[in-house]
Amino acid sequence: MSTPRVPKDQYQHYIPRFILRRFQPEEAVAKTRVQKRQAYKVAKKAGSAGLEIDTISFYDVDKGVLDRRPAGKAYGKMNLYQVVGDPTNVNYIEEKFSELEGKAAHLINQIHDARLQKEITMKRKELETLRKFIFLMHYRNATRVTSYFSQDHPENAPLAAWIRKFKEKNGFEHDFDVWLFGMRYYLDTPHHAIISTAEELEKKYGHAQLAEMMIRTQVDADFENWHAMEYESVSNAYFLGICEAADGEEFVLSSNGFGLWEGLLMGESGAHRLYVISPQLAIILKNVFLQLPELRATVKSSLSGIALEKASIHYATSQDFSSAKDEKGFQEIAAALAAYRATPKAQNDLFTFKITKLTPPQTHEINEVIMLNINPNGSLTFRSPISALSTVRAFMASKDPFAQQRKKDYSALLKELTSKPPPSANSAPSQDLEDNKFKLVLDSIVGGAVEFKSQYDRAHRLFCLLKDDSTLSHPMAVKIRKLTRTIVELWTGTLGAPLKNLNPRPEANLVEMLSKEDSDKFYCVMKIFLSKLGVEIQDGTVLMTLVEETIILCVVQRMARGRHEALENLLGNVPVITV
Template sequence: MPEFKNSPSSVHDLSTTMSAAISSSPIPLKDQYHHYIPRFVLRRYQPEGAPQFASAKKRNLAIQRARKQGIELEQIYVYDFPSESFDTLPIAKTYGIQNLYRDVKDPKDANYLEEKFSELENTAAEVINIVHKTLENGIGIVTLKRSQADSLRKFLFLMHYRLDTLSKTYFDKNHPENAPARDWIAKFVKDHGLATDIEAWIYGLRYFLDTPHSQIIQDAYKHMEKWGMVALMEMMSTRVDPDVENFYTLAYFGHARSRFLCIWEAADGMEFVLTKNSFGLWEGRIMGGEGAHRLFTISPRIVLVLSHTVLRPDCRPPGIHLDSAFRDIPLNTPIASYGSMLTEDLTLLLKYTNSPAAANDEFHYPMTKLSPNQTFVVNRVFLKNVQPEGLLTFSSKEKVLPTLRRYLEDPPTPNDVQHTIPKFKKLVSYISTDLAGSCHPPSPAAPPAQTSLESSSTKSNFLGVKRGFLNKGSSLSSSARI
C-alpha cells in the first residue's frame, strides 16, 4: 500500500518547508478573501439587468475600471440574519472568509495551495458551464467526458474539505466525532512532523490537490481490499488502526464512488435560494444514517444533487428505509458510455478507469424539471437550515416572495421560533415594501458575520465518511461508478 506522503515531484515535505520558513523569517501572508460559495455561482445570482460580459478577461477589465471610480459592478442581494439587514453587497466580499491559510507558516506554501485550487475551480467552472448551456439550449441531457466528471467530483469534495470549520476540526484528536481515530491522528501527525491539527489538514489538502482523481480512488480502494467493508465499519465505530496509511482517502471515495449525480431544475417562475451552506448541505437519512443527498446550488435555476447509490432506481435493495423530504422527486440514473470495457468487477473497473482507454468514456445526466411544490420542498430544506448567523441570497424579489410566504405558513421548528422566523418575517416585509414601489427602511450595509459554518449540514472530521458510503445497506458494486 503506498504511503500517504509527499513526493519531491508533487507535494514537498511540509515540515521541512515550515522549519526553513521559521529560520528565514518569512514575509507575512498578504490578506486574502476566500469564497466558500464559488464566485462563478454568485455571479448567477446577480439581479436582472446586471452587466454581462463575453469573456472573463473583459469582465475583469470592466471591474477594474469601475473600482477606480468607486463602483462595484458585481453585486447580489444579501439578507444578513445577525444584523437583519437587506442590501446589495459586492460579490468580492460576500460568502467567504478572510485569510483561510492564516496558519500556514510559509507564504510560498499558501500561494501554492491557492494556485492549485484556482486551477481546479476554473476547470470545474467550465464543466458547470456545460450544465448551464445544456439548460439554455433545451437539450435535457448533460453529457460530460470522464475527465470533466472527475474534475467536478473533486471540486465538490474539496469545497467541503476546504471549509474554515473543517480546517480547525478535521484532524482534531479531541473532537468527539474523531474519538475512534484519536490514536491514528496522533501517529499520523507525529510520523509526518506536523505540529498542529491545521498543519495536518493542510497536508491532506495538498495531497488531494496534487493527486489525480483516479489515483485517490485507487489509494482508498486498497483499504477495502485489505480490510473489507465490515471491518472498516467496525474500525470507524471503535478504533482506527494507527498503522493504516492515508486513511482519509476513504472520505473522498465515499463522495466520489458511493453517490450518483442528479441535476434538478427549478419550476418555471421559481428559483432556488442561496444560503451559507447551499454548497454541500446534506439531507435525509438512510437506515438512520445521515446524508441520503448532498445539495450544491449552482444557480437560481439548477441544483446539483449527489444521491447515495442505494437509492438508484435500477439497483435499490429491498427494505431500505429512506427518511427524506425528497421522496417524491424522481432520481434519474445517469447513463455511462464506455469507450471499450464494461465489467461488474469493481477491481477491474478501477484499473480500467485509470487507463488511457477510459478517456473516451462519456456520462449522460438527465435533467429533472421539478414541479412548483418540489421546488418549494428543496428551498424549504435550505431555509430550515439557515443558522442564526446565516445569509440568504436570491436573484428575483418577485420569485422569492411567494416561497418565503409559504415557508412562514409551515409549522416552524423550535429553532425557527427562537431565531429565524422573526427574521424571515422582517425580510418578507422588506421585499413586499420594495415591490409596492417604495424603499425599505435603511439598514446598515454591514459585512456578513465571519462566523463558523459548522452545523448539522457540515461534517467536521474524516470519519464523517461513515455517513457517505459506509451506511448500513451501502453498495460498492460497479453501479457506484458514475
C-alpha cells in the first residue's frame, strides 16, 4: 500500500494575478510575449533568472517603504487553503477557484473593453459568476481567514454557539475547518442553488427572527446553513454597479480592500461594499434600501453622491415579474421569480449595466475608503505614480477625522512620490490624461469592443490620437513614432531628388474611412512595399497587427505631405488622401 504523497508548499494568491497584472507599470503591460522572453534571457544571462519580469509597486504601511514586488509573490500566502486531509487532491479548492477565476477574468476583460460604450450586457450565468467571484474575494482574504469563524473572536460572540455545534456535527477540530467547509460549499454549489437554500430558510424562520440573526444578535445553534445566509445577504440585499475612475485618476489596491463595508444606513454598517478590480474599474454593491427616498435621507456615506443605476433586465421568458398590486401579489411574483431563476432558461436572461464615470473627487473618495481601512501591517499598490500622488495628496487634505489620524501612515509614501517626479513633471497631469485616453482606445480596439467596417477604419481611430507633435509616452505610441520615422527615411532614401516644380502639400490628410475592398487593397500594396524595404513589424497578434496598420497610416500621411508623387505612383487610384 503506497503512502499518501506529502503535499508540496504552494504560494496561493488571495488577490488573483490577473488583477495584479493590471497594476503593473505601463511599460511592463505593453510587453509582448517575445519581449518578455527576451527580458527573461537577459535576466538568466545576468544570473537573476529567478526574478520575475512582472512586478508591481508595493507600499508597506507598517515599514513606510515603497518598492517593487514580483506579482507572483505578492498578495498571497503559503498553503492558504490546502486540504491536507485529502491525499487524493490536496489543492482541490485552489483548482476549483482557478476555474471560477478564469471565467471572472474573461468577464472583467469584457467590462474593460466596454468602457467606450459606457455599458455592458451580460447573461445571468455570467452575472452569477461575477457575484460569486467578488463574494469569495472577500471571504478568502488572508487577513480574515483565521478570524472569520473564530469561536473566541469578540465579533463572533453571537455566532459562537453555532460554530461550536457545527464543528461537533461535522467532526471538525479547528475553527478554520468551518471556513474551509464554506469555501468548498460556495465553489461546489451553483449561485442560484445557494440563494434558493437561503430563501427557503427565510420562509422557515420568518423575516423578523432571521433579521435578528443576520445582525448577529443571536444565532440559533442548530441553524441549518449559515454559509448560505451569509452569501444571500450580500447577493439579494445589494445591487451591483460598475464605476470607472475619472480621467487622469486611478483606483488603488490594498491587501484587505475587497468587500470593504462603507457607510451607515439606519445606524448599521453596510450602505455599500467596495471591490476594486483594476486601476480603472471598481464594483460597488449598493444597499437596495437606498432606492427608497425616506431611507436614502438617513444614510451617512462618503459614496452617497455616486449615482448608480440598477441593471435593466431582459428576461428570456414571457412571464411578467414587474406588476404587483398589493402585498399578496408581490409575494406571488417573488415566488414565481425565485422558481424561474432556478430554471435553465433563466441563465440566458440579459442584464445591462451602465458604467458610471466618476469625477476626480469621487475617485479620491473611493481611494480614501481603501486607505482608511488598510490594516496597520497591510499594503497599498498602484499603477501610475502620478495618479497615486494625486490620491495621497487628497487623502492628506481630507477633513475626515479618521483620515487625519492615519496621515502618518502615508507620509513616507508622499515623500517618495514627490521626491521622484516623472521626467515631464510640469506637464504630467495632461500628459497622463492623453496617455490614458490612448490606452483606453488601444485596449478597446484590441479587445474587439468596437466594430469597424474595415481594417483602415480601425487603424484610423488610433491614428487620430497620434498628432504630428505628439508626446505620448505610452510604449506603443513611442514605437509607432519611432518606426514611422525609420520607414520614411528608408523610403525617401530609395528616391531621387524631388522635381523642382514639386511643392510640399502640408494640408494633405488621410480620408476618415475606406470601404473594406479599398482597405484590403491599400494594405496589401503597403505591406508588400514594407517587405521590400526590409521592414518586419507584426508578430501575428491583434495588437501588433493594429500597430503595423497604424504605422502605415502615419507613413502615408508623411509621404503625402512631402513626396506625394512617390505615394501616387505606389497606390494608384486607391482614394486615401484628401487635400
